[in-house]
Amino acid sequence: MSAAPGTTPGAPAAAGAGTALPVATARRTGAVLVAAARAHRRTLVLALVTTTVASAGLVLVPLLLGRVVDAVVADLGATGGQDAGQQGRLWLLFGLLAAAAAGTAVFAALARAQSERLGVEVAADLRERVVDRSLRMDAERLERAGGGDVASRVTEDVELFTSSTELVATVLTSLVTVVLAAAGFAALDWRLALAFCTVFPVYALALRSYLPRAAPLYARERAVAAERSRVVLESLHGARTVQAYGAQEQQTARVEVASGRGVGAALDALRTFARLSVSMNAAEAIGLSALLLTGFHLVRAGAVSVGDVTAAALLFHRLFGPLGVLLLSFDDVQRAGAALARLVGVADTEPPPAQPHRDVRHPATLTAQGLLHAYAQGAPVLHGVDLEVPAGGTLAVVGESGAGKSTLAALLGGVLAPSGGRVLLDGVDLALLDPQQVREHVAVVTQEAHVFTGTLRADLTLAAPGAGDVELLAALAVVGADAWAAALPHGLDTRVGAGAHPLTAAQEQQLALARVVLRDPALVVLDEATAEAGSAGARELEDAARSVLAGRTAVVVAHRLTQARACDRVAVLEHGRLVELGTHDELVAAGERYARLWRTWSASAPPAAGGSTGHPGVTGRQPPGHPGHDRAWVVEG
Amino acid sequence: MTPSRRLLADVLRRRRRPALVGCLASTVHQTCEALVPVAIGLVVARAVATGDTTAIAWSVAGVLALFAVLTAAGAYAFWTIEGAQLREAHHLRVVVLRAVLHRPPTSADLRDGDVLSVATSDTRHTAEVLALLGYLFSASVGMAVSAVVLLRVDALLGLGLLVAVPLLVLGLQRLAPRLERRVRTRQEAAGLAAATAADLLAGLRPLRGFGGVPEAVRRYRTVSRTSRDAAVGAAGATAAVVGAGTLATGLLLLGTAAAATALAVRGRIDVGELVTVVGAAAFLADPVRTITSCVQGLAVSRASAARVAALLADGPGDVPGPRSAATGAGEAAAAPGEPAPLVLEGVSAGPLRGLDLTAAPGEVLGVVTTDTALADALTGVLGGRRTPEAGTVRLGGLDPARDPVATGRLLVEPHAVHLLGGTLREALSTGTPGGAGGPGGRGPALLERALTASAADEVVRARPGGLDAELLERGANLSGGQQQRLALARALAADRPVLVLRDPTTALDALTEDTVAAGLRDLRHGPGAPGGRTTVVLTTSPLLLARCDRVVLLTADDPRTGTRTLSGTHAELLAEPAYAAAVLR
Numbered sequence A: 001m002s003a004a005p006g007t008t009p010g011a012p013a014a015a016g017a018g019t020a021l022p023v024a025t026a027r028r029t030g031a032v033l034v035a036a037a038r039a040h041r042r043t044l045v046l047a048l049v050t051t052t053v054a055s056a057g058l059v060l061v062p063l064l065l066g067r068v069v070d071a072v073v074a075d076l077g078a079t080g081g082q083d084a085g086q087q088g089r090l091w092l093l094f095g096l097l098a099a100a101a102a103g104t105a106v107f108a109a110l111a112r113a114q115s116e117r118l119g120v121e122v123a124a125d126l127r128e129r130v131v132d133r134s135l136r137m138d139a140e141r142l143e144r145a146g147g148g149d150v151a152s153r154v155t156e157d158v159e160l161f162t163s164s165t166e167l168v169a170t171v172l173t174s175l176v177t178v179v180l181a182a183a184g185f186a187a188l189d190w191r192l193a194l195a196f197c198t199v200f201p202v203y204a205l206a207l208r209s210y211l212p213r214a215a216p217l218y219a220r221e222r223a224v225a226a227e228r229s230r231v232v233l234e235s236l237h238g239a240r241t242v243q244a245y246g247a248q249e250q251q252t253a254r255v256e257v258a259s260g261r262g263v264g265a266a267l268d269a270l271r272t273f274a275r276l277s278v279s280m281n282a283a284e285a286i287g288l289s290a291l292l293l294t295g296f297h298l299v300r301a302g303a304v305s306v307g308d309v310t311a312a313a314l315l316f317h318r319l320f321g322p323l324g325v326l327l328l329s330f331d332d333v334q335r336a337g338a339a340l341a342r343l344v345g346v347a348d349t350e351p352p353p354a355q356p357h358r359d360v361r362h363p364a365t366l367t368a369q370g371l372l373h374a375y376a377q378g379a380p381v382l383h384g385v386d387l388e389v390p391a392g393g394t395l396a397v398v399g400e401s402g403a404g405k406s407t408l409a410a411l412l413g414g415v416l417a418p419s420g421g422r423v424l425l426d427g428v429d430l431a432l433l434d435p436q437q438v439r440e441h442v443a444v445v446t447q448e449a450h451v452f453t454g455t456l457r458a459d460l461t462l463a464a465p466g467a468g469d470v471e472l473l474a475a476l477a478v479v480g481a482d483a484w485a486a487a488l489p490h491g492l493d494t495r496v497g498a499g500a501h502p503l504t505a506a507q508e509q510q511l512a513l514a515r516v517v518l519r520d521p522a523l524v525v526l527d528e529a530t531a532e533a534g535s536a537g538a539r540e541l542e543d544a545a546r547s548v549l550a551g552r553t554a555v556v557v558a559h560r561l562t563q564a565r566a567c568d569r570v571a572v573l574e575h576g577r578l579v580e581l582g583t584h585d586e587l588v589a590a591g592e593r594y595a596r597l598w599r600t601w602s603a604s605a606p607p608a609a610g611g612s613t614g615h616p617g618v619t620g621r622q623p624p625g626h627p628g629h630d631r632a633w634v635v636e637g
Numbered sequence B: 001m002t003p004s005r006r007l008l009a010d011v012l013r014r015r016r017r018p019a020l021v022g023c024l025a026s027t028v029h030q031t032c033e034a035l036v037p038v039a040i041g042l043v044v045a046r047a048v049a050t051g052d053t054t055a056i057a058w059s060v061a062g063v064l065a066l067f068a069v070l071t072a073a074g075a076y077a078f079w080t081i082e083g084a085q086l087r088e089a090h091h092l093r094v095v096v097l098r099a100v101l102h103r104p105p106t107s108a109d110l111r112d113g114d115v116l117s118v119a120t121s122d123t124r125h126t127a128e129v130l131a132l133l134g135y136l137f138s139a140s141v142g143m144a145v146s147a148v149v150l151l152r153v154d155a156l157l158g159l160g161l162l163v164a165v166p167l168l169v170l171g172l173q174r175l176a177p178r179l180e181r182r183v184r185t186r187q188e189a190a191g192l193a194a195a196t197a198a199d200l201l202a203g204l205r206p207l208r209g210f211g212g213v214p215e216a217v218r219r220y221r222t223v224s225r226t227s228r229d230a231a232v233g234a235a236g237a238t239a240a241v242v243g244a245g246t247l248a249t250g251l252l253l254l255g256t257a258a259a260a261t262a263l264a265v266r267g268r269i270d271v272g273e274l275v276t277v278v279g280a281a282a283f284l285a286d287p288v289r290t291i292t293s294c295v296q297g298l299a300v301s302r303a304s305a306a307r308v309a310a311l312l313a314d315g316p317g318d319v320p321g322p323r324s325a326a327t328g329a330g331e332a333a334a335a336p337g338e339p340a341p342l343v344l345e346g347v348s349a350g351p352l353r354g355l356d357l358t359a360a361p362g363e364v365l366g367v368v369t370t371d372t373a374l375a376d377a378l379t380g381v382l383g384g385r386r387t388p389e390a391g392t393v394r395l396g397g398l399d400p401a402r403d404p405v406a407t408g409r410l411l412v413e414p415h416a417v418h419l420l421g422g423t424l425r426e427a428l429s430t431g432t433p434g435g436a437g438g439p440g441g442r443g444p445a446l447l448e449r450a451l452t453a454s455a456a457d458e459v460v461r462a463r464p465g466g467l468d469a470e471l472l473e474r475g476a477n478l479s480g481g482q483q484q485r486l487a488l489a490r491a492l493a494a495d496r497p498v499l500v501l502r503d504p505t506t507a508l509d510a511l512t513e514d515t516v517a518a519g520l521r522d523l524r525h526g527p528g529a530p531g532g533r534t535t536v537v538l539t540t541s542p543l544l545l546a547r548c549d550r551v552v553l554l555t556a557d558d559p560r561t562g563t564r565t566l567s568g569t570h571a572e573l574l575a576e577p578a579y580a581a582a583v584l585r
Helices: A026-038 A041-077 A084-136 A139-145 A147-163 A165-188 A190-196 A199-237 A239-245 A248-300 A306-328 A330-347 A405-412 A435-441 A456-461 A469-478 A482-487 A505-519 A534-549 A561-565 A584-590 A593-602 B003-014 B016-048 B053-101 B112-127 B129-153 B155-173 B176-202 B204-209 B213-265 B271-314 B372-382 B404-409 B424-428 B443-453 B457-461 B480-494 B510-525 B577-583
Strands: A366-374 A380-389 A394-398 A420-425 A442-446 A523-527 A553-557 A569-574 A577-582 B342-349 B352-359 B364-369 B390-395 B410-413 B498-502 B534-538 B550-555 B564-568
Touching: A026 A041, A026 A084, A026 A330, A041 A084, A041 A165, A041 A306, A041 B213, A041 B271, A084 A147, A084 A165, A084 A330, A084 B176, A084 B204, A084 B213, A147 A165, A147 A330, A147 B176, A165 A190, A165 A306, A165 A330, A165 B213, A190 A248, A190 A306, A199 A239, A199 A248, A199 A306, A199 A330, A199 B053, A199 B112, A239 A248, A239 B053, A239 B410, A248 A306, A248 B016, A248 B053, A306 A330, A306 B016, A306 B271, A366 A405, A380 A394, A380 A405, A380 A420, A380 A553, A380 A569, A380 A577, A394 A405, A394 A561, A405 A442, A405 A523, A405 A553, A435 A442, A435 B213, A442 A505, A442 B204, A456 A469, A456 A505, A469 A482, A469 A505, A469 A534, A505 A534, A523 A534, A534 A553, A534 A561, A561 A593, A569 A584, A569 A593, A577 A584, A577 A593, A584 A593, A593 B510, B003 B016, B003 B053, B003 B112, B003 B129, B003 B271, B016 B053, B016 B129, B016 B271, B053 B112, B053 B129, B053 B271, B112 B129, B112 B271, B129 B155, B129 B271, B155 B213, B155 B271, B176 B204, B176 B213, B204 B213, B213 B271, B342 B372, B352 B372, B352 B390, B352 B550, B352 B564, B364 B372, B364 B510, B364 B577, B372 B410, B372 B498, B372 B534, B372 B550, B390 B404, B404 B410, B410 B480, B424 B443, B424 B480, B443 B457, B443 B480, B443 B510, B457 B480, B480 B498, B480 B510, B510 B534, B550 B577
Parallel strands: A394 A553, A394 A569, A442 A523, A523 A553, B364 B534, B364 B550, B410 B498, B498 B534
Antiparallel strands: A366 A380, A366 A420, A569 A577, B342 B352, B342 B390, B550 B564
């Protein structure tokens, strides 16, 4: 596997905006490949040795046949009668031929097994490293690159590279065969070897015109194919929507356009490839003619025998296959190389270093000091936020879209590192903890729910690998999911998620909350975790969230203000600044921004629904049993 | 004729010209390939062995001419056949997608993954029948040419080879099932590993949120190792096949060479013929291999064609072509029609029992249900996805589930948001003539107003490029609230006489929801609206309900008494405890 270009276009159209992840240079890619192969030294050595022996056998056969021809010519020349010496010679030659055929077969099998094994093992090592690095990648880089780029590397590039392991075997065999064949020609006569070498300039010229043309063609073919599968997939996912609008023909037309572009791109690639195959045949014609002409002159000069020329011609005829493989698989090799370069780009990202362990009490006090944040090349989103949540207290964060609520949640949850300021958990700066430790103490749930494919048990144990059924069922009971979970056809062993037992949006979020219960973290951050479930579902989820948050330190980003009201304190964000902080009742009484929000929210709600806590003057529920809570909840600025 | 055979016959008929021309060119190519060993033999015997200068000149010229024909025919065949195949796969893909999209709304859900594999891989395999038949024929001719050459050299030797080669290839085929099994296991394991990686990546943010990364890494390693072991197993099986094949061709060559040598030593054939026979014996395995792989490929192609045909048969009786389908629902929407009421009479469907409900022209009707199952059933019936067990749904006297004119006047926007298209503009266009995206009509101005009404204008403004901003798959670059607002804008821009919305503001904050509730009413029923529009909103949001002319509460507490309805304004109904509980925040 050579020549992995370092200039591969980073992300196809699907990766979208953002800064693409690094793509390794050709040199670095090669180095990683060599290092990976070295890790399987035994397989590597076996593959090389067996391949060499098998190829030697392949080259030996035509050479022996050349000797046979010489013996036959000599035999016929020997006075018409049959020469006993030549007869013995023929027996010997055929014995050698039989041994070569058998040996070639055995070693070809061994070579195939070993070289494919080498490819498979290297690919497995690499993909495991890539997945590991992708899952652990630091959040800033991940956000900048966009999920699409990482996903396409972990799926498409890994698959492309993994499926090219057979290529390793065929290319290696062909390469060794051609090299040994050159030696075979040289063994006959150096001038025959020289004649054979006339194919190489032809190949070089063909590749020189092909490669620069092919690279952009294949890149375009890939991009167009990605667009096509996007359109096909959206047509399938959104079939109901298409039908609702009666837009079947418009959508079919979109598929037709995208697929038609794919045909155009593929035809361009096909034309270029057809040209390359013409060059391949031309090289065969030139090589064969050169060998026959040279052989003719050498025979006339008495330098070689007719058998030598026959051997050379037969050997060359048998090289059509390996030479074709080398030339025509060049772009497969290139494509695999490009995929590899993108994989190495991810594999080389260093995960954040491990930090010394620090104790954090559960539940923990959460303190934010002067939090500033700006995304890459963006205006600041947060301008110095200070707040403190006492152990076991809950804080709601409200505000209009774009106020910076989710950014604040991400900073408090240790998902993003602040551009300025500190987040302290039980007095420990999150910046001093590695991501692994942060996740031991902080759980973050957003409205982006995901049911991991597999059984319900597998989904839950992702959060708590050692948990038994009793713990799992208890966690489901906390979030009110025990009833439907018990009704599943196979209980905890029911396969859930895409293509299996479907779950509603509310059930998916209940699972997300159940995972939090299983983690039992020091701090919980919910970012609109109850939003996407319809009104009735949202209420159930709010109940579930309340049970999960009982006794835990929590930050809740909410647009449903009933949820805010249920928290000990409410913080109002506006344009990245904390503008109000207090209990629900205090803020409603204050008559400022929160009061306005609350009025809009409850304007048309039934008066009874507000309940007593909805009215100013009535004492809000204070978090009981936290002696220090009165001096906590500080706002400074 | 089975549906799959009929489909394959259609494919061949549609592409008969390129298929025939390609097959012919490929036959010429194969014939030339078969003649290469003959040429080598001739040159050795007539020129190299004799030292005749004229002979070598002619020889080289002959070799070059042979290769010129071989090359031209080969490239032309490749280009013609593969091109036809690409075009045919494209054609089938479009036909399949059209059939899937035109499936009756009541038909069962297909699994996206299954349809995707039919639309991409099965259409490709079906189109491959063109190449397979072409190469099958040309390889057979190539073999016949070799046979003739060998028979002319020596009848017995030729016949022997003609019997031995196919036997050997058939014998090797017996190794195939084991290899196929191993390869299948390998593909399944690789597929599982890939799916696991894709699943973990798709859920990466939640996964990191609850600290599941170490366990996820461990799980991926497990499936990756399983995949690796399966691949090593398959490599072993491949190696056995490669070894057996090498041994078989080696022995064949050895036997032929020995027999030909014996003939040459006895003076029955000359040295050139000896070379030809040995070369031809080595070559003969190629066409035989091609023939067997084509036969296997045809089985795959037939199986794929069966799946494509099944999907096409599963769709509507005859798949409308682009022309006949142009009179679909979208176009009917433009058909003039008097404002007409949407009337449900005695509708029973699942939890719904004998529901009577009327939405009058010009009315904004709120529908509140005590149970989401009721709302699901109602939207299912209105959207034509669910056939009522009893009762009728009529729009201006027509059944919207059957009559395209009625269908085109009604839009039931699904709650689950699916934005389709590569840009925001595409996502907002639904091809309704007279609507925002279509030609004519009130076009851009309507779209602007729809965006403002649904508070989606700020979503568009916030993107570089505005309406031409890129939209990622499944709206990945938009928040849930942004997607919901855009979907609402799309529904408003389609400007259908009757619009049914289901929980359209669940992902919006209170202030935005309030803006949307006002904008929605203003656009469809305010000054400047065409008049006679009907809007039905299934929701429990007080902000939306307060802006409805009338609200109906559906209760299903007792299945025997049927679905009870209670009608009034939002303010009036608040006195009703069941209603108050349903819209309680």
